[in-house]
Amino acid sequence: MPASLVPAALRYAEQVARSGSIQRAAKDLNVAASAINRQVLQLEETLGVPLFERVAKGMRLTPAGDALVTLARRWMADERRTAAELRQLQGVNQGHVRVVAMDSHVNGILPALIADLDARHPRISLDVEVASTDAAVAALLAGDADIAAIFNLSPRRDIHVLWSAELPFGCVIAPDHPLASRGSISLQEVVAHPIVLQSRALMIRRYLEARHGWLFTQERKTVETNSLQLVKILAREKGYVAFTSELDAAPELIAGTLVFRPVRDKGAEPQMVAIAMDGRKPLTRVGRIVAEALEGLIGSTIADVRRAGGREPAQ
CATH class of the missing domain: 3.40.190.10 (Periplasmic binding protein-like II)
Known part of the structure; x- marks a missing residue:
């Protein structure tokens, strides 16, 4: 196949949207900035609509530009898929x-x-x-x-x-944590100890707030972070309890530096x-x-x- 079946103007516009400016797109593509700018301007003239807003910090997609770049990305993905299928027809993975x-x-x-x-x-x-x-x-x-x-x-x-x-819903704790001797634990038992919470960007945190909102209604000793590594360090070394899955802490659970205890409360749904x-x-x-x-x-x-x-x- 040629280098690309997707027209250069679409590829250049997609890269400008991804990079945020013509200069950065030129550097990323190793193409002259003037060539990229010319193609984008010609594309806007052909379509009769502006694709980008020229702002102080670079280029920002207009609604029309967003629609076109979405199409370009779909075509580029289809092209990659087709190229892979053609190679596979030749018996090559x-x-x-x-x-x-x-x-x-x-x-x-x-x-x-x-x-x-x-x-x-x-x-x-x-x-x-x-x-x-x-x-x-x-x-x-x-x-x-x-x-x-x-x-x-x-x-x-x-x-x-x-x-x-x-995956059962539960907590990870250090092997010497007071709750580690139990085969399962309740949320009432957990809240007697410091808790490390993952950020609201993660589904398990949203699940906790939706199903067990009372955990967040009182002053408790908590730490919130978007770092899984920090969550595991606090559980392993500082006595915190972390609501998480078996996969989140798989290496530590296999090594025995953390243990997993399922939550036995009624309505504790599996992940x-x-x-x-x-x-x-x-x-x-x-x-x-x-x-x-x-x-x-x-x-x-x-x-x-x-x-x-x-x-x-x-x-």
């Missing part, structure tokens, strides 16, 4: 897959995924982005990602779940981890290879965590 995952997948699962693909499918390359559930869904629907590993995905017609697994794709488009062969590898690694990690905790893996 070669291509590029864009994966969005959660912060908890960085420790263990994502490095293992990369190592597995390096060993079994060295011609498959990855683009990995760490994001929240909301951002992961947005990336799938915008064509910026092929597959996503997502926590607590809400059902949607335009998102297709390839695989999912339930869910899912591997999903844009339901409006087919997934390429290499995309399915990556999705299946990711499924296997997440599943085996959950099994390892439960063995380490003395529980049988879920069947």
Whole structure:
């Protein structure tokens, strides 16, 4: 295939939108700024509408520009998918897959995924982005990602779940924490101890506020952070209780530096981890290879965590 079947004007406009200015787009594309500016101006003249607002700090999309760039990104994603399919028709598992995952997948699962693909499918390359559930869904629907590993995905017609697994709702604590001797714990027992909360950008925090809002109605010893690493350090070293899933702390649970205790309160619903794709488009062969590898690694990690905790893996 040629370098690109998508017209240069659309590719340049998309990069200006991504980079925020013509100068930065020129640097990112290694193309003269004058060439990019000329193409954007010609595109605006052809369409008869301004695509960008020229502001002091760069370029900002107009509503018309936003619609056009969305189309350009869809075409570019379709082009990448078609190129991969053509290579696969030649019997070669070669291509590029864009994966969005959660912060908890960085420790263990994502490095293992990369190592597995390096060993079994060295011609498959990855683009990995760490994001929240909301951002992961947005990336799938915008064509910026092929597959996503997502926590607590809400059902949607335009998102297709390839695989999912339930995770009990619970807490992680240090092995010597007063609550560690219990097989399960109640929320009333938890609030007697310092609590570290993940930020409101994460689904588990929204779940707590929606289902157990009383936890936030009184003055309690709490720390709030968007850093999963800080959450685990405070639980491991400072006596805090952290509401989270088994996957969030999988390396520490397997190593025994943290323990997981499910919450036994009535109505404590399980969390869910899912591997999903844009339901409006087919997934390429290499995309399915990556999705299946990711499924296997997440599943085996959950099994390892439960063995380490003395529980049988879920069947």
